[in-house]
Amino acid sequence: xxxxxxxxxxxxxxxxxxxxSAKFTLTHREMVKVDIATDAGVNGVGWFMTPGVxxxxxxxxxxxxxxxxxxxxxxxxxxxxxxxxxxxxxFAGPGGLTPLAISGIDIALWxxxxxxxxxxxxxxxxxxKAEVGVYASNVNLHLEKDRLIEQAETHLAAGYRxxxxxxxxxxxxxxxxxxxxxxxxxxxxxxxxxxxxQKWRSGEAVQRMAMLAEVKPLFIEEPILSDDIAGHARLRxxxxxxxAVGEQLCNKxxxxxxxxxxxxxxxxxxxxxxxGITEWMKIAAIAQTANLIVSxxxxxELSVHLAAAIPNSERIEHIxxxxxxxxxxxxxxxxxxNGAMKPAETPGHGVLLDGPAxxxxxxx
Numbered sequence: 422x423x424x425x426x427x428x429x430x431x432x433x434x435x436x437x438x439x440x441x442s443a444k445f446t447l448t449h450r451e452m453v454k455v456d457i458a459t460d461a462g463v464n465g466v467g468w469f470m471t472p473g474v475x476x477x478x479x480x481x482x483x484x485x486x487x488x489x490x491x492x493x494x495x496x497x498x499x500x501x502x503x504x505x506x507x508x509x510x511x512f513a514g515p516g517g518l519t520p521l522a523i524s525g526i527d528i529a530l531w532x533x534x535x536x537x538x539x540x541x542x543x544x545x546x547x548x549x550k551a552e553v554g555v556y557a558s559n560v561n562l563h564l565e566k567d568r569l570i571e572q573a574e575t576h577l578a579a580g581y582r583x584x585x586x587x588x589x590x591x592x593x594x595x596x597x598x599x600x601x602x603x604x605x606x607x608x609x610x611x612x613x614x615x616x617x618x619q620k621w622r623s624g625e626a627v628q629r630m631a632m633l634a635e636v637k638p639l640f641i642e643e644p645i646l647s648d649d650i651a652g653h654a655r656l657r658x659x660x661x662x663x664x665a666v667g668e669q670l671c672n673k674x675x676x677x678x679x680x681x682x683x684x685x686x687x688x689x690x691x692x693x694x695x696x697g698i699t700e701w702m703k704i705a706a707i708a709q710t711a712n713l714i715v716s717x718x719x720x721x722e723l724s725v726h727l728a729a730a731i732p733n734s735e736r737i738e739h740i741x742x743x744x745x746x747x748x749x750x751x752x753x754x755x756x757x758x759n760g761a762m763k764p765a766e767t768p769g770h771g772v773l774l775d776g777p778a779x780x781x782x783x784x785x
Contacts, residue, residue, distance in 0.1 A: 440560035443589025451476035467529030516671030520696030527697025
């Protein structure tokens with residue numbers, strides 16, 4: 422069995438409304454779709470997304486360098502192909518665009534493996550759980566407090582029991598006031614997560630966490646620059662709030678550096694950012710060895726399979742406004758019921774992208 426072709430398409434999809442955090446303002450979502458064909462007639466689909474920049478460059482890397490390297494290879498040998506692509510691009514950089522480009526190909530290969538086995542992805546990878554919890558995640562730093570409260574009330578009424586909100590307002594008092602407002606809506610029985618998107622330095626983060634401990638956050642996500650491992654270790658040693666990191670980390674070595682230095686409590690690998698499913702599963706195993714929880718970042722439709730495959734996962738993230746369904750890239754709404762989601766039983770990842778709908782956002 423051999424790969425006969427690999428094709429890539431780039432889309433720039435506008436969001437229904439802008440999303441604002443301490444680090445960025447989102448107005449579009451970039452997406453690259455990967456189609457891999459085989460001589461056995463079993464094909465696979467992969468994709469990766471970025472928050473508005475970088476996807477086109479990663480696609481160029483795929484077209485010029487990665488696709489020629491996989492033609493003629495057996496798609497079932499995902500480890501061999503992953504290492505081949507990683508080695509090919511390593512000089513250009515072990516992070517950033519390199520694993521992003523690899524991820525779409527790797528996801529398509531796993532889609533092929535699932536279809537060949539007649540098994541859904543989560544069971545092919547381990548099948549640890551029949552369903553996983555989902556938390557309501559909002560990029561909502563721009564919302565005034567009354568709208569923030571209304572948003573939390575809406576998600577609570579929809580059955581969610583865990584909520585994440587953005588921090589990074591000009592003063593710590595304002596952040597605390599907004600957290601108090603959301604906590605008053607969701608009550609003490611629900612979990613509240615907070616996300617600063619690398620806004621602070623370690624000393625400032627220590628002070629902020631001392632204040633915010635009042636609202637009992639489950640964790641603080643990306644409190645400081647993701648490159649500052651020592652700063653995270655310092656924070657974790659002093660903070661009453663557990664520390665979550667991983668959205669910006671790019672491979673198992675970067676995660677291991679954090680884990681080895683006692684700098685993280687919740688591990689949050691993004692399947693696109695780390696080079697696909699093959700590398701994601703290794704990161705999950707490293708976290709399990711350290712007795713840490715894995716809470717996947719974004720990529721809802723894939724993360725449900727990944728979290729259900731492993732025993733040390735916690736809730737996955739439903740980022741409102743950027744799921745495939747929200748973007749119009751698929752007609753299938755995520756089946757989230759009372760804050761939980763079951764992975765599809767369709768062989769492979771089970772995601773059917775809506776080609777005609779995506780066509781209007783295609784960029785040559």
